[in-house]
Amino acid sequence: MDLLLESSVCNLQNVIRISGSKSETNRLLLLQALYPNIVLENSSDSDDSKVMIKALQSDEVLKDIHHAGTAMRFLTAFCTVQEGKEVILTGSSRMKERPIQILVDALRQLGALVEYEEKEGYPPLRITGKKIIKNKVSLKADVSSQYISALLLIAPKLENGLELTLEGSITSVPYIKMTLQLLNEIGVRASFEGNVIKVSHAEKIASRVITVESDWSSASYFYSVVALSAIGTEIKLSSYKQSSLQGDSILAEIYEELGVSTTFVDDSVIIKKENVSKKEINRNLNASPDIAQTIAVTCFGLGVGCHLTGLHTLKIKETDRLEALKNELGKLGASVSVTNDSLTLAPSSEINKNAHIKTYQDHRMAMAFAPLALKVPVVIEDAEVVSKSYTNFWEDLKSIGIIVNPI
Template sequence: MTSIKVTPGKLQGELRIPPSKSYTHRAVILASIADGTSIIKNPLLGRDTMASIRACQALGVKIKVGENTVEIQGPGPNTAPSDIINVENSGTTLRFMTAISALSPNGHTVLTGDSSIRKRPMQPLLDALAQVGVTCWSTQLTGTAPIVISGGGIRGGVANIDGSISSQFASSLIVSCLRARSKTEVHLIGDTVSRPYVDATLEITKRFGGTVDSRQAETFTIPANQTISPTNIEIPADLSSAALLSACTVMTDSQVTFRGIDFTLPQADMQIIEMLKCLGAQIKFDAAKAKLVVTNDGDLNGGTFDLHDCPDLTPVIAVLALRSTRVTRISRIEHTRFKETDRISILAQELPKTGAKVTEYPDGLKIQPPSSIQPCELDAHDDHRLFMAFCAAAMAASAPCIIHGLETIDVSYPSFINDLTSIGATFEVMDK
């Protein structure tokens, strides 16, 4: 594991936000089932999205990856893979490809991943796929990967799917059932989490000519045998990455301008703008110039934050709590226990090293800030968002800190360290 020494200091300058990971995944998968050649412009070519690209290639889809484009020739899947598909640490790839693999004309697909992936719950998706005629199972009979999916297509029909663990179950089912043999109705049951990600799936499906009727609450009606149109699409900036960069700015009492911000496509983490304002940061957004200016010059307010629909903001708000003058409470995030790590547990374990007092609840955290952030060593536990959030905390500490897990940034933001260095951050790479 590679570690990095973070020296506190202010930031100043401009950065362009990297492309969206979630939209890149969805564009790759929809282009792979489209009838023709699609061009994806400005894709995020990180470890997770490359896992989706390789998975689609394993199912017979022809894909050319350029410097700033991905060319995909559908329709696929058109063959069973010749080997097991390793999704590495990409939960999005695992969930989408579990459903998409059923569209293979015959044979079987086996999906697995690293030790973290093999712990992620999959049973709600397996149950829903069975309801629309797909034969699939967990090899360990535990509802986790490795997963085996039989090809032969999707019959369609009615599927009830539990969305209380991940909205990706619904998104993957919706996209795959565009090619089902008969009309499909997908009913969300339970307290659906991260709902804006389903909205993102619906929006990009529309861009590829797909039809999904979502007028009835918690029900998605999908006409059968749809022709998915090849599309040239540009991936928007990733507001999850923007949130982390904003945290670095606010924690260090700095001013940074972020370019390429686009709110026209739905993203769960666009809520960070109002949250930063509530905390006391100064935010200026110019939609015409796609420009966001973030400024801070003092301690923050703290407060109570319901992150049910935007769980990836959990590390961001938890770290911003360290600069607050009062307690911060984060609620309704029980589903973050099923991310790359159990984020509630790891934050409760790591943040006290900074001097904070942290109380862990089944669905959230209470964080009492320290008088100052103490120098310490923080371990991201192989979680890219925790690593970047811990860097933000370290940049505001009273002395240099060591953060373990540098290699994790390849998942979603490979240029994170280089970008921050360009606006004044000081890092030193070292081995653990």
């Protein structure tokens, strides 16, 4: 399904309720599978979380997680500690191109039984669950934080807990800290000192109810809408915490540079266009790479330049997000250069109308480009891909005045 997006609104005022963080939900779903007396509220309704639930609850040997990268990493670790159970984890053709050897090697260091069914270093995987006695493992620190979190999430179920040593400079620290704080929240002792993370064994935990904070990555698209709107535009988003565990909450600080203020009221944020943006944005997004696409598109829509670094993990996402951004922004008239780690966008005063934006089976490509409809009509191809993380995205976009028509 392709959608033509246009705007008929100059000033937007509305309340948007965004479902729970996919990052928090998927971590908590795995912990809930290990400790069934955890009750979750405001869970994500994303495809990724639905895939996690189905895989965790199914007794089938073959578990197909489609495009869900987080599920592939977390379930790989989870299945290694399911004693006596054999599973095959597979996914989409793109998933079979996404490397997982770093995690598999770490699990094997601990004594886990994991085999490659097809290409060495990539899914699908055959995993035989067993009791894991070893408790020390080392990992390069600049790898995807999901590899690290996958190990940490199963750590309390390891016979002797886990001592994980990270070698070198650490990437995506907020996501690692999120995992550790969620472990602490359910009553598991965990510490992070220097480059060493320790998680204690916990056979049982006390029953508890955990409310998942709404997703900051999803909020980014409305920050973009407000940034691209007239001064005075205001949207209220819920439910959010000022002391968020999510690395993407850095949005509030970044979008100040783009003229948007953030005010926390009770469990919501009010975002408002206060003034014009800076002429250029320079940011290292090492700790929050998922908002890079939104920021780059916002900057282009505002006619300001940006230089974004710390983006090496975007090469192995649902698509090569850096090349995808270069291609699609180029259709709109942007001048973009990328490296393995960065994106540079030159200031631009004109935007080509009615460009057809390819989404590459990547939900964030669809949602990052949608706010440009406030500037020019734009066509989003394969728009249903948004359900991967934000099922109601197009309905919420309609509610704030953007015209959404199938073509």
